[in-house]
Amino acid sequence: MKRIILLFALCSFSIGMAQSNLNDLLAAGLNDAERFTNDWMAPMTEAGIYSISNGWYNSADAKPLGGFEISIIGNITGFKNKDDKKTFTLNTADYENLQFVDASTSKEVATALGDIEGIDVAINATIEGQQVTTQFELPSGLSSEDLNFIPSGYIQASVGLIKGTEIKARFLPKINTDDVSVGLYGFGIQHDFTKHLPADKLLPVAISAVIGYTNLSGEYDFTSTGVVNGENQRIDAQFSSWNFSAVVSTRLPVINFYGGLNYITGKSDIDILGTYEVETTGAPIVYDDPFAISNKVSGVSANIGTKLKLGFFRINADYNIAEFSTFTFGVNFGFR
Template sequence: MKRIVLILVLCSFSLGMAQSNLNDLLAAGLNDAERYTTSYLAPVTEAGVYSISNGWYNSADAKPLGGFEISIVGNLTGFKNKDDKKSFTLDTADYENLQFADGSTSRQVSTALGDIEGVDVFVEADVNGTSVRADFELPSGLASEDLNFVPSGYIQASVGLIKGTEVKARFLPKIDTDDVKIGLYGFGVQHDFTKHLPADKILPVAISAVIGYTRLSGEYDFTDTDVIAGENQRIDAKFSSWNFSAVVSTKLPVINFYGGLGYITGKSDTDILGTYVVTSGPFQTTYEDPFLITNNVSGVVGNIGTKLKLGFFRINADYNIAEFSTFTFGLNFGFR
């Protein structure tokens, strides 16, 4: 359960899986451990990139000079019906040492989003004329804990400049505990093209372009967990994304509707750092900074939402349709 809690703390990027499974995976050999971990983490890091990429706008109507808005934004990126992201095919022909305990050569196993449990594997080799074998179970994922979403959240501020331009910044106050560190920042710009039209004041709609960049970094130090011998053991993860969107919205006094079509591109780097001494199985050795896993993500996203104005207080919610769809909600305080 602690692994699942850490997944949520680190915006569900599934980094805590290393605490309970890194020893077993490294016992299969470095190449097998890296290949398996890459496939295991890919869907959850993809969902994480989509999650942090949303929430850049709640209107196409840019704020005037000096207008501002401070928002608390939350995202829930769902994967309940994404069966193709919950598992992957593990073919032992692609691995140097990993074998299924039931004798099969290929089968579906869980990703960090999945719920497949009870998959037993082993590694075996001759060591000084003696057959040495290590058995272990592959990890399951979030769905096995009845969790079907990847959350993210941050504080965002927007300020209006001249000629229909609005600048934005977002951040997550740094969380720094004994073993977990996480922080997020981002910046963006929105330009309202309808502000250049003579009839802007009477037009019922606004049309804007939005560009936003987000970067999240997290570190989990598990040196003191005694899972595997060594020192300075930690996982360092960095996620970055760009969102390029065209947005249209109504311009009504109280309730407004908005929608956008955009393109998201991002990258995740998960670095396993420190010294690891493998003491079980036939491949007992010491690894320094074993491997780095990189996943590139890109795709089209469309959304539709609504915003309610109540004086200085506003509420907005929208649904983003993409490879991983996201529900975004915001509490906003501002003046324009």
Template sequence: MKRIVSLLAVACSFQAMAQSNINEVFAAGLDDAEKFTTDYLAPASEGFMYSLSSGWYNTADAKPLGGFEISIIGNMAGFKNKEDKKAFEMNTADYENLQFVDGSTSKLVSSSLGDIEGVRVFVEDENGLLREEFDLPSGLASENVNFVPSGFIQASVGLIKGTELKARFLPKINTDDFKLGMYGLGIQHEFTKHLPADKVLPIAISAVIGFTHLDGSYDFTSSNIVAGQDQKLEVDVNTWVFQAVVSTKLPVINFYGGLGYLTGSSTTDVLGTYTVQSGPFQESYVDPFSIKKNASGVTANIGTKLKLGFFRLHADYALAEFNTLSVGVNFGFR
């Protein structure tokens, strides 16, 4: 199942592959598979929304008419010290068929971000004659990865009266295993441009609104327990950010900070045919379920930008439900 997480990571060509698949959980029946997958995947979906939404600005000083900047931006939403995101409490009383092999009725198990390995579960019929055992999947931390990444190209152009239009995109990725595309639109308006003393003020104040959309699919192989056809995962993510930004207005090195709010949603469709070949619940499922996750919260960041002619560098760090580091290489005029 950790292969689910690699769909989120390929946004910046990162591979987080593992040995176990989502397929095996279907051996416990459809309801148990849906419940476990929902809890397992939720933290990665949430972390990716925070990662995907960062990097909209590197100054509050809006570009003048015709000014432009093209940026290559990478974000990393960290979770190294967030134990509540790396594991969740699995209580067998909430499941119809899944049981722990060691006899426990409740314990912490790995989420898609975690590193708990070797948790063995089983399902069996009422008479105990048919039984199937398998390991629950671990997550990204077991691969020594403690962040959810994203990456894209972003362009900004200045319009009239302190308004700046922004667009971001990730070129279409299409391989035998996955497909991925991303785009976003944003607008920034500087309020200090309307003040008579704008040219002599040492700071700029503006507001930023940004929308980002990502969609992709990931094909994953069947296991020895579950066979099938066209097994894939389709993900659709939408996020909005609303932020107030303040920055200095110096020739070379500047500092900026922002305070705002993020809201987003993701839908994960588990598609294809899944045929359980062993154990007590040997059934077939077609396009079995969808998983929805919402995220929202306050974000605050602080950063710096170095400007050397048309070449610029920036980096900032955001405090939120998932703290996010954003870095960018920028090329601009005016």
């Protein structure tokens, strides 16, 4: 199970960057590189925020004082049928130096989720007083590798307090590999309003409100020796989200059903860091930590799920319908 969580964690950050040769775009100058990178990354960061926002609850029935549950949670956020998120229109009139090799002025090109390949662009311009002449292929995305989802995973703990209140925390310790480092943390609170009713224990359902905050931080090293040389070329990213939920669930001994309405809001901040050297007919153009981009996401979602309790062992699964829909699966241990 630890290996599964490791895979989900690394994929949640690095999988969308794997096909990236974004450093080549700096040959077109800072403004063009920033504009393209923002359009290319935006759908992937949106899907990532929706992915990490899920999994905050598997019941509206808050735990009693001292009750706890430890969960291993995985999310699969799909985009197979999201054609509008896989491409964007690149109009050369919006760029200072970027041109298509075939002299087209406008084309649909891949985002980080897309599968359009073989789009070549050319640079033949004076940039910062130096003549730059080169051409390269625009990056494609996940669909070109037959991947139509973004996964995420983490460990979550919940503890019951008094008066129908339950606190939650999720985390993934910082994991480092040769190219990727990633970590996640979050905290939340759940309050069961039915606990205040005189006939609480006789009611067949529970109704709760849940608020959860998640932060994913990661770094991906994509140093290469393509069109743009350099060193320590990397992407540093921070994804954060808030999930505000109204939840209802049954209160049965073994198998239960739950559902919720959720409002999700989040932000991604991505810094392109390192040294980038653009070859010219004269001295190279050198950029250090060239630019940063950010995107905000918000939307409403609804989910429905089920939870099976077998003593201290429980499993749950739910499907969340949103701009990017997510399947969540949890393996839980605890008592109430």
